[in-house]
Structure formats: structure tokens, C-alpha cells
Amino acid sequence: MPTSRNRHERAFLIGLDYRPQRKPWKHVKPVSVPRMARDSSVARAGENAPSDFSAQDSMTELRELATSAGAEVVGEFIQSREKPDPATLIGRGKLEEIAGAAASAHADLVIFDHDLSPSQQRNIEDEVSVRVIDRTQLILDIFARHARTREGQLQVELAQLEYLLPRLTGRGIEMSQIAGTAAGGRGPIGTRGPGETQLETDRRKIFQRIRDIKQRVEKVRRTRAQQRQRRESAPVATVALVGYTNAGKSTLFNALTRASVLESPSLFATLDPTIRAVQLPSRRKVLVSDTVGFIRNLPHTLVTSFRATLEEVQRAALLLEVSDVTSPVAAEQNAQVEKVLRELEAQDKPRLRVMNKVDLLPASRRDALEDDATTVHVSAVKGTGISVLLDRIDEALQEDPLSRVKLRVPQREGKALAILEGQARIFSREYRNGFVELNAQVPQSVLRKVRSFVQD
Ligand SMILES: Nc1nc2c(ncn2[C@@H]2O[C@H](COP(=O)(O)OP(=O)(O)O)[C@@H](O)[C@H]2O)c(=O)[nH]1
Ligand SMILES: [Mg+2]
Structure with missing residues (x-):
């Protein structure tokens, strides 16, 4: 059924909560935490996974995923059961109820926060008379879009x-x-x-x-x-963006590459739009790599393929771990990211934590945030904090270390001067007796080329 291009599809969300009857206290409905009320910015990476990711939390995530897929959420419903119904997952009675609710909300589709077997999907669709998709299909859809x-x-x-x-x-x-x-x-x-x-x-x-x-x-x-082989023939470090789906990695990727326009030498003219060369304030170049696939219960059909594309993470010299400061389920998301990093054996790589979407915080909270050596607060959308982040990346990169040097270059050494102007950070330059005296911060790889001009 064709849908209008300009209209958001109206989605009705169904969550499931399996609770063994044995533990009556578990029936207490978790207090719903208003968005932003929790200070997720203090959640640290590497902490153990929080044990209960509640049905509510899961629903919050489903809502975000649905929105990210372009839907308008017009209703939602969490069904508590002891165990799934084999034919319909949630039981015939509930289905009728949902069919009614979905119809009165004019829903175009019903999204289950759960995987449906082919026959369950058929049975449910027969009952509710609108399209029914499950979490896997939703994620596949989002990944297809992105x-x-x-x-x-x-x-x-x-x-x-x-x-x-x-x-x-x-x-x-x-x-x-x-x-x-x-x-x-x-x-x-x-x-x-x-x-x-x-x-x-x-x-x-x-x-x-x-x-x-x-x-x-x-x-x-x-x-x-x-292409990677060609890239690796040059001493350029890779900085990989990691973080839960929707944290804003791709938006940050664009912000970073915009902030430091670098005309791509042919070496970096890669066909892969998820890797781009960026010039840091020190004038060192790095390759920044965007990634996908960090999500809870990644559909198994996607696991192998996306793990393969995470090779860049394994090769990276530095990881930027991007989090959404407004996420009420940040701890669970961090734990998921940690899990994937461990699988990639990348958990011990140097990291910077990037707390993204600070523009969504109330001004009072925003003003109270403080960056430190390993945490930077940014808004990838507004571009705030990006230059601080670039400085931090510069400091954190151990590859191709920087040295502060004084150089004395004959003015006729046009090539050496061009290299320094292009690839070093110059603090002062003076022209004296046919020489240029420079005070500069020079990456080791560049220093090699101009070594003979270094003073004392
Ligand atoms: N308000 C706000 N939204 C953001 C920011 N960064 C990303 N987003 C939004 O968050 C959603 C997910 O961003 P995306 O870059 O695709 O996340 P990814 O899955 O980590 O690559 C998009 O709708 C972005 O527009 C930000 O700094 N502020
Ligand atoms: Mg992305």
C-alpha cells in the first residue's frame, strides 16, 4: 500500500513484559522517568550492565527507533504476561483490544517490541488489519535508511x-x-x-x-x-566513532569533517563515505571513521555483516565514544557498547567520551557541565564543543607525536617552508637575513622532512 511521502506513518507500539507470578513486588510499575530528568552524563563507561532494562525502558527505546524511522507514534501499550502466547504472542483477547485502539488512533502500522515468528505475524495481522512489523524489521529499516x-x-x-x-x-x-x-x-x-x-x-x-x-x-x-592498504602505507591514525544507535555518531562525523575542511589528497579520496580525512589543530591529519551496528539485540541477520564493518574500530588509534546526554537508558546503552567493544577486543584502546545533544538540556543543566581531559560535551547539530573536541583528539593521539621546535629555514627553501606552513602549527615567524625563523609545533612525521633546519 503506497503511503504519502510527506506524511509520517502513524505507528502504534506494543511492548511486552514477562513477569513470573512468583515475585509480586515485581508488579510495581516502574516510575516513569521524565526525559532528561536523570543525569545520564555521569554514567560512566565500563560499568557493569544494569541488571534490569525494564519493559518501560525498552518501550522508550522503541519509541525513539520508530521516530528515527520516520514514524509518528500515535499510541502504545505494554502487555504483561507470564509467558508469550505461541500463536499471537500477547493473546487473542488483548489483540482485539489493540485492534480497536489502533483503529481509533488511525494507526497505519503496529510495531512490536519483540521478535515475531512468521505465523505470529500472520495471525496478528489478520486480527488488527493493519501492517504489523517487529523490532528486527524496524531496525533493518533504520539501517537501510542510514x-x-x-x-x-x-x-x-x-x-x-x-x-x-x-x-x-x-x-x-x-x-x-x-x-x-x-x-x-x-x-x-x-x-x-x-x-x-x-x-x-x-x-x-x-x-x-x-x-x-x-x-x-x-x-x-x-x-x-x-583502499585500506593504500591508506595504511601512510602514517595516519584512525579515530573511530562508536556509540549506541541514535547517539548522533553520523551527525558528529559530519560536524567534525565540516569543521576542518581538508582538501582530500588522492590517498584519502576514498570511495567509502564513512571514512574521511580531518586535519587537527596541530595540522596532523587523521582519518575519522563512522560506524553502525551498536544496538541491543542486533538482529542476528545483521550481526556478522556489521561486525565485519567494525574492522575500522579494531584498527583505530583512538575511540570517540558518543552518548546521548538525554537518554534515560544511557547506562544500558553504554553497557551494550562496551559489550561490542569487548567482542572486538577494542575495550582497552584510548578513548574520549563525547556527551552529545547538550542543546536539548535546559540551560541550567547545560551551564553546569564541565569538560575534562577525557570527556567533552558537544552538540553535533549546533556545532558547539566541536573545536574543543578537535583539541582533545589532538592531545589524546599518541601516534605521530608533536614536538615544539625552533627552525631556521633559508627563504629559498620553498619546499620545506611549504611543508611547515601546511603541516605544522606555527606560533611565530620572523624574516631575518634571508632566513625564516619559526617557532612551531611539528608532528614527528613532518619533522623528519625538515630536520636539518631545526635549531639546537
Ligand atoms: N538535538 C540534537 N539532536 C541530535 C544531535 N546529534 C544528533 N541528533 C539527532 O539524533 C538522531 C540520530 O543521529 P545520528 O547521527 O543518525 O545517530 P547515529 O545512529 O549514532 O549515527 C538524528 O535525528 C539526529 O538529528 C544533537 O547534537 N542535538
Ligand atoms: Mg549513524
Whole structure:
């Protein structure tokens, strides 16, 4: 069913809360914490996972994910049960209730904060008469929207196809719904994908498409490995952005690369839009790498593919751990990020904590925030704190260390002077008897080229 492009789809959210009857105190409804009321900025990384991520917390996250997928949330409902109903997950009675509520809210789709088996999805859809998607489909959709690399787009399409395959049997899913739209497509939520071929309701064709995509992914990956080899031939450190989905990594990536325009020498002219060269205040260059895939219960169809793209994290000299200061579930999100970093064996890398979205805090809270050597508060959207962050990155990078030196360069040494002007931070320059005397901070890699001009 085509949806208007200008209208947000109206989504009705369903959460589930399984509670064993044994522990009656668990029935106490968690007090809902108003957004921003909790000081998440003091939550530290590396702390153990908080034990109970409540159904409410999970719902808060689902709401954010749905919004991020372009939906307007028009209603929500948390069903408490002892255990899931095999046929409908939440029970026939509840379903009728939800069908009524969804209809009166004019919902276009119902999103379950839970994975649905193909038959549960069918049964529920029959009852509520609007489209029903689950958390996995929602995440696939968000990733499809945000996939910026060819590889990422292919991988999301692959995951979508693998997800749909078991759901094809016995019922003609409108295959035109999926993967037929262009990257960042505009189909209904849960059905968008970066694909390029109109698919038909034919398993054989889907299998063929899956094989085809796998081959392309392999090809893209080889190209990427070649590019990386070229990059690694130069002594340039990588700074990787990590952090929970929606923390603002990609927005920060753009803010950082905008803040320090660097005309890309061919070495950095990479096809991969998630890696960009950035020049730090010291004039050292770094590669900044954006990542995806940090989310609780990453759909299993996406795990392998996205872990593969996290290779940049493993190679990084420095991690920027981005958090959303307004997130009421920051501790759980940090724990998830920590878990992924441990899996990547990247947990001990040098890190800076970037607390993002400070523009959303009330002014009084914002004024009370203080940066320190390892924590920087920023608004990626407004651009506040970005220059401080660039300074901190400079200080934190141990690779290609900086030295403060005095140089005396003959004026005719145009090449050496150009190198210094372009790649060092110059504090003073004086012209004397055909020489230029410079007071500068010079990265080691640059110092090598101008060593003969260094004084004492
Ligand atoms: N108000 C505000 N919103 C932000 C900021 N940074 C990112 N966002 C929003 O948060 C959402 C997620 O951002 P995105 O960069 O895609 O997050 P990612 O999943 O970590 O890459 C988007 O809607 C952004 O516009 C910020 O500093 N302030
Ligand atoms: Mg992103």
C-alpha cells in the first residue's frame, strides 16, 4: 500500500513484559522517568550492565527507533504476561483490544517490541488489519535508511531478504514492497531497502538475489581492503566513532569533517563515505571513521555483516565514544557498547567520551557541565564543543607525536617552508637575513622532512 511521502506513518507500539507470578513486588510499575530528568552524563563507561532494562525502558527505546524511522507514534501499550502466547504472542483477547485502539488512533502500522515468528505475524495481522512489523524489521529499516556505503546497503538488503524468506510461505507477501526502493527509500517502514531490483514472489529468485548480493559484497570488501592498504602505507591514525544507535555518531562525523575542511589528497579520496580525512589543530591529519551496528539485540541477520564493518574500530588509534546526554537508558546503552567493544577486543584502546545533544538540556543543566581531559560535551547539530573536541583528539593521539621546535629555514627553501606552513602549527615567524625563523609545533612525521633546519 503506497503511503504519502510527506506524511509520517502513524505507528502504534506494543511492548511486552514477562513477569513470573512468583515475585509480586515485581508488579510495581516502574516510575516513569521524565526525559532528561536523570543525569545520564555521569554514567560512566565500563560499568557493569544494569541488571534490569525494564519493559518501560525498552518501550522508550522503541519509541525513539520508530521516530528515527520516520514514524509518528500515535499510541502504545505494554502487555504483561507470564509467558508469550505461541500463536499471537500477547493473546487473542488483548489483540482485539489493540485492534480497536489502533483503529481509533488511525494507526497505519503496529510495531512490536519483540521478535515475531512468521505465523505470529500472520495471525496478528489478520486480527488488527493493519501492517504489523517487529523490532528486527524496524531496525533493518533504520539501517537501510542510514546505510551510506554500497556494502552497507547490500548487507541490509541481504538481511531483509533472509528475514523475509521464511515469511513467504503460504502467503504472498508483496515483494514489491521490499528492496524495490532506492537507498534511503521511501516505502513504508519495515519495507524499505536499498535494493535495485524489483523482486517477485518467487523463492528461487530470492535465493538467486541473495547469492548475487553475497558476491557483490565480496567484491566491495576486496576493494575496501585495497583502499585500506593504500591508506595504511601512510602514517595516519584512525579515530573511530562508536556509540549506541541514535547517539548522533553520523551527525558528529559530519560536524567534525565540516569543521576542518581538508582538501582530500588522492590517498584519502576514498570511495567509502564513512571514512574521511580531518586535519587537527596541530595540522596532523587523521582519518575519522563512522560506524553502525551498536544496538541491543542486533538482529542476528545483521550481526556478522556489521561486525565485519567494525574492522575500522579494531584498527583505530583512538575511540570517540558518543552518548546521548538525554537518554534515560544511557547506562544500558553504554553497557551494550562496551559489550561490542569487548567482542572486538577494542575495550582497552584510548578513548574520549563525547556527551552529545547538550542543546536539548535546559540551560541550567547545560551551564553546569564541565569538560575534562577525557570527556567533552558537544552538540553535533549546533556545532558547539566541536573545536574543543578537535583539541582533545589532538592531545589524546599518541601516534605521530608533536614536538615544539625552533627552525631556521633559508627563504629559498620553498619546499620545506611549504611543508611547515601546511603541516605544522606555527606560533611565530620572523624574516631575518634571508632566513625564516619559526617557532612551531611539528608532528614527528613532518619533522623528519625538515630536520636539518631545526635549531639546537
Ligand atoms: N538535538 C540534537 N539532536 C541530535 C544531535 N546529534 C544528533 N541528533 C539527532 O539524533 C538522531 C540520530 O543521529 P545520528 O547521527 O543518525 O545517530 P547515529 O545512529 O549514532 O549515527 C538524528 O535525528 C539526529 O538529528 C544533537 O547534537 N542535538
Ligand atoms: Mg549513524
